[in-house]
Amino acid sequence: MRSSLLILGFCALCIVPAAASEDLVSGLSQDTVEITSNYTGTDIVVFGAIEHLDDSGVHDVIVVVRGPDADITVRKKDRVVGIWLNRDQAKLQDMPTYYYLASTRALSDIATPDTLKRYGIGLSNLKPERVFSHHDPEPFRLALIRHKEQDGLYGEAPAAVEFLSPALFRVHVPVPATVTRGQYNAEVYLFRDGNVISAQSTPLFIDQTGLERRLYNLAHDSPLLYGLSAVLMAAVLGWLSSVVFRRAN
Amino acid sequence: MEIYLPIAEMSVHWLVILGMGAAIGFLSGLFGVGGGFLLTPLLIFYGVPASVAVATTASHITASSISGAIAQWRRRALDIKMGTVMAAGGLVGTVFGVWLFGVMRRSGQMDLVVAASYVVLLGTVGGLMLRESLGVLRAVQRAASVPVHRPGQHLWLHGLPVKMRFRESRLYISVIPPIAIGFFVGVLSAIMGVGGGFVVVPAMIYLLRMPTNVVMGTSLFQIIIVTAATTILQATSNFAVDIVLALFLILGGVIGAQLGVRAGERLRGEQLRMLLALLVLAVAGRLLFGLVIEPDELYSVATAQ
Numbered sequence: 368m369r370s371s372l373l374i375l376g377f378c379a380l381c382i383v384p385a386a387a388s389e390d391l392v393s394g395l396s397q398d399t400v401e402i403t404s405n406y407t408g409t410d411i412v413v414f415g416a417i418e419h420l421d422d423s424g425v426h427d428v429i430v431v432v433r434g435p436d437a438d439i440t441v442r443k444k445d446r447v448v449g450i451w452l453n454r455d456q457a458k459l460q461d462m463p464t465y466y467y468l469a470s471t472r473a474l475s476d477i478a479t480p481d482t483l484k485r486y487g488i489g490l491s492n493l494k495p496e497r498v499f500s501h502h503d504p505e506p507f508r509l510a511l512i513r514h515k516e517q518d519g520l521y522g523e524a525p526a527a528v529e530f531l532s533p534a535l536f537r538v539h540v541p542v543p544a545t546v547t548r549g550q551y552n553a554e555v556y557l558f559r560d561g562n563v564i565s566a567q568s569t570p571l572f573i574d575q576t577g578l579e580r581r582l583y584n585l586a587h588d589s590p591l592l593y594g595l596s597a598v599l600m601a602a603v604l605g606w607l608s609s610v611v612f613r614r615a616n
Numbered sequence: 617m618e619i620y621l622p623i624a625e626m627s628v629h630w631l632v633i634l635g636m637g638a639a640i641g642f643l644s645g646l647f648g649v650g651g652g653f654l655l656t657p658l659l660i661f662y663g664v665p666a667s668v669a670v671a672t673t674a675s676h677i678t679a680s681s682i683s684g685a686i687a688q689w690r691r692r693a694l695d696i697k698m699g700t701v702m703a704a705g706g707l708v709g710t711v712f713g714v715w716l717f718g719v720m721r722r723s724g725q726m727d728l729v730v731a732a733s734y735v736v737l738l739g740t741v742g743g744l745m746l747r748e749s750l751g752v753l754r755a756v757q758r759a760a761s762v763p764v765h766r767p768g769q770h771l772w773l774h775g776l777p778v779k780m781r782f783r784e785s786r787l788y789i790s791v792i793p794p795i796a797i798g799f800f801v802g803v804l805s806a807i808m809g810v811g812g813g814f815v816v817v818p819a820m821i822y823l824l825r826m827p828t829n830v831v832m833g834t835s836l837f838q839i840i841i842v843t844a845a846t847t848i849l850q851a852t853s854n855f856a857v858d859i860v861l862a863l864f865l866i867l868g869g870v871i872g873a874q875l876g877v878r879a880g881e882r883l884r885g886e887q888l889r890m891l892l893a894l895l896v897l898a899v900a901g902r903l904l905f906g907l908v909i910e911p912d913e914l915y916s917v918a919t920a921q
Contacts (some may be wrong), residue, residue: 451911604863
């Protein structure tokens with residue numbers, strides 16, 4: 368098994384021509400983020416290298432980390448007889464629950480709007496799969512991005528890609544405590560003179576572990592038992608406290 | 617130290633949660649109310665999702681009410697028979713309320729309905745209590761004797777059929793009013809995440825004409841049963857009870873409740889009622905303000921699970 372892998376690896380090396388075009392290798396500091404009882408958010412590092420770097424031409428790197436898609440409903444308040452209440456709404460299908468973009472420069476300096484749009488890069492190109500609404504969805508989409516930015520779940524950071532050498536780069540990606548569990552993807556794009564010449568995608572898993580995981584599973588798998596435990600816990604603690612306080616007097 | 621809440625999917629500082637629990641527990645012991653009408657908005661303000669806040673508050677109220685009820689029971693200030701009759705109506709109300717909760721959430725008007733019912737209920741109850749307690753206080757200052765409870769004084773409500781004797785309350789009345797009050801409070805418990813003490817206490821005093829000294833204990837007893845049922849129903853139908861959040865709220869709450877009962881012994885009934893009325897009115901005012909003032913952000917976001 369090991370020898371066959373070795374041969375495979377060797378052949379892969381053979382295929383790469385001597386005067387190869389530029390290519391991208393990238394990786395993550397960790398491929399799982401475990402949410403434990405003292406989890407308050409963390410940073411993951413996306414790093415990479417440009418192979419066969421050709422110094423002619425302008426190189427840029429864009430790193431996008433995006434989280435599980437969900438259907439998100441955005442509602443707009445309106446004044447009705449003096450009271451502010453939800454009137455219009457739009458359901459945006461398959462929007463990422465987390466989106467972080469880091470680049471070497473401002474996106475508009477890296478590539479044309481058309482190129483960015485084609486690859487779906489940037490918050491302005493973050494579009495839902497479908498929209499269910501009787502109204503123009505654009506204000507609702509912008510409101511969603513505004514909300515997510517405030518919560519630290521959406522972000523664009525121009526100039527956040529650090530170059531350690533002309534070919535070696537890294538990005539610190541903040542993962543706040545409020546992230547959704549599930550599969551994430553780290554996408555790395557290599558631009559040269561405004562065109563994508565290489566791209567790579569690496570999965571990342573965020574999940575609860577230990578006691579948190581067991582409690583979450585219990586709540587969903589045996590909700591009646593979970594509910595009864597919550598009541599029992601409340602009853603025991605309530606009774607205990609009155610016993611303790613009676614002794615204290 | 618920050619702790620991670622597995623159901624709310626967020627991390628919170630444990631001291632903040634413990635402090636909230638203690639403050640609400642203190643009020644619970646002091647006034648004989650669960651304190652949910654303060655705790656639910658407080659948790660939502662801290663960033664806990666509304667559904668988790670409503671559901672978890674119920675289990676917190678169970679614990680602090682048990683703690684408070686035991687303390688009241690030792691003082692023989694608890695009418696178990698009356699509490700049981702009211703809780704029977706409360707259980708039916710809870711089931712109906714959890715169903716209503718789902719209907720309103722699907723229509724997207726949950727926030728409005730919750731806020732508006734808080735304003736109407738708290739405003740009415742708080743206003744009535746304030747007027748009554750101020751009247752009594754003024755009368756006391758004029759050194760006049762005030763008949764707060766006259767045995768044998770009956771309302772037409774008491775004349776309804778199916779009469780029952782409640783010895784601790786010194787009442788012989790129809791069971792229909794207590795069951796109806798219990799039902800109404802059960803609905804509130806499911807929709808607003810409250811125990812309903814702020815409705816039960818005045819209803820016992822002004823509608824059922826129960827003696828003030830057994831009102832606190834009996835309302836706590838009834839609240840225990842209704843909130844325990846709410847916790848289980850919310851856990852099974854909405855998966856919204858966060859047991860870690862509940863643990864820290866309860867730890868603070870039970871301690872606060874004991875201190876509250878002791879503090880309550882040093883205050884007179886009408887003073888207590890006036891303080892509770894002011895608190896209830898303040899919360900109603902704050903919520904009304906939120907409904908009529910133009911919000912900074914017109915858009916709100918809800919993620920489907």
